[in-house]
Amino acid sequence: MAIETRTLTAQVPVELAKEVDALSELLERPRQWIIKKALVQFLAREAETRRLIQEGLEDVTAGRLLSMEQARAWANSLGTDNELPVQKA
Template identity: 85%
Template sequence: MVAETRTLTAQVPVELAQEVDALSERLERPRQWIIKKALVQFLTREAEKRRLIQEGLDDVTEGRLISMDEARAWADSLGADNELPVPKA
């Protein structure tokens, strides 16, 4: 089954368009393929960012917190012989 498509138009700096053209030639793929891949990756990354932010906000709401001192002590111990375990809420 072929997915329904829709054309989007965007103004981009000439240098960016030239980079897309050059990559298109190197990969022997159409510009449309490169732009679609980039857009899918961007949207996936942004969705994951929103999910992680919401997860953090939920932790705060539920009181799952550690102090800044605990976090700093743990971070300072990274790479040391007596590395501390990850703090637990």
Template identity: 75%
Template sequence: MTATATTRTLTAQVPVALAEEVDALAEQIERPKQWIIKKALIAYLAREKEKRRLIQEGLDDVDAGRVVSMEQADAWADGLGTQNERPVPRA
């Protein structure tokens, strides 16, 4: 037996052009508009969650002193695409 997820309707105003793109895609892939919007919202929220996680990871590295100097980063970047490429600097 499969449990049915509780749902809630959200309303959002979007530009007409965006709504028309959703309409066209729904017709093209033969899916309901709500399915497309749900998939897009899931993907967006996952990206934002990962972005926040990576930002926090970077802030934690700074707090812990796991950083490279600007000079190290510049020296590495200057060598890219040359015969003097260096390994990525490590903290």
């Protein structure tokens, strides 16, 4: 089954276009493959960022918070012989 596609057009700086062209030659892949792969990765990263922000906002709303002192104590313990476990609010 063929996937329906749509062409998108974007203006990019000449240097960025040259980088895409160079990578295209190096990888022996078409420019559209590189751009599609980059766009998919960017969108996935942005979706994960939004998910994590929403999760954090929900924690705040539910009162699941740590004090700055608790967070600092945990961070300062990292790499020591007495690392503190991750605290749950």
